Amino acid sequence: MRCRHRTAEGLKRVTAKLKLSALDADDLAIISAAVQDALVAVRDCAYLKDESRFVLLLNRFRWEADPEQGTGHTRTHSALVFNEVTAVRHHDIPTAEPDRMLELLAVVLENEHSVLLRFSAGRAIRLEIGRLACHLGDVGEPWPTPWKPAHPVE
Known part of the structure; x- marks a missing residue:
């Protein structure tokens, strides 16, 4: 095991x-990399139609x-928000669970009016958008895991 001296700057970078x-x-590719392997409960996915937001x-x-x-x-809690959403479709999302x-x-921009959220087990959510306006923000303190x-290669 290797130990490194933690500077104030290093600590800020780790906990920022x-x-x-x-x-x-x-x-969006940068956000996609940041949220790869994020876990989300079905109940924590919401289309706020009146606000055109997912x-x-x-x-x-x-x-x-x-x-x-x-x-x-x-790990940390984060909010991923898409604005200007006009419709939401999903494939194999267990909404009853x-x-x-x-x-x-x-998270992939398929074209200028469509974003695809790809989940494991072939599940997906497609957002129809007026234009891309996405925000990712951490909302809690990190905890150890x-x-x-x-992702092993077969």
Whole structure:
């Protein structure tokens, strides 16, 4: 095991909360990387039709944290918000099971009016949008987790 001296700057970097916005495909790719392997309960996915907004409350693995800084692997609660949403469709999302956990794998801008949220087990949510306006923000303090997500190649 290797120990490193923690500086105040290093500690800030490890515990800093993410706050990102996406207005194009390149921005969304960064958010997608940040939310890869996030867990979300079905009940924590909501289309707020009157506000033209789709919200997910995530349990996000903090890929940006350096486990060698002394904190190990961590997770945090985050909100992923899409504005200007005009319609929502889903494939194989168990809406009758609000406690079912979904694992978010990727967020992809399919075209200028469609975002696809890809989950494990072939599940998906498609958002029809007027334009891309997405925001990711951490809303809680990180907590340790012994598990780092892995995707073995078959």
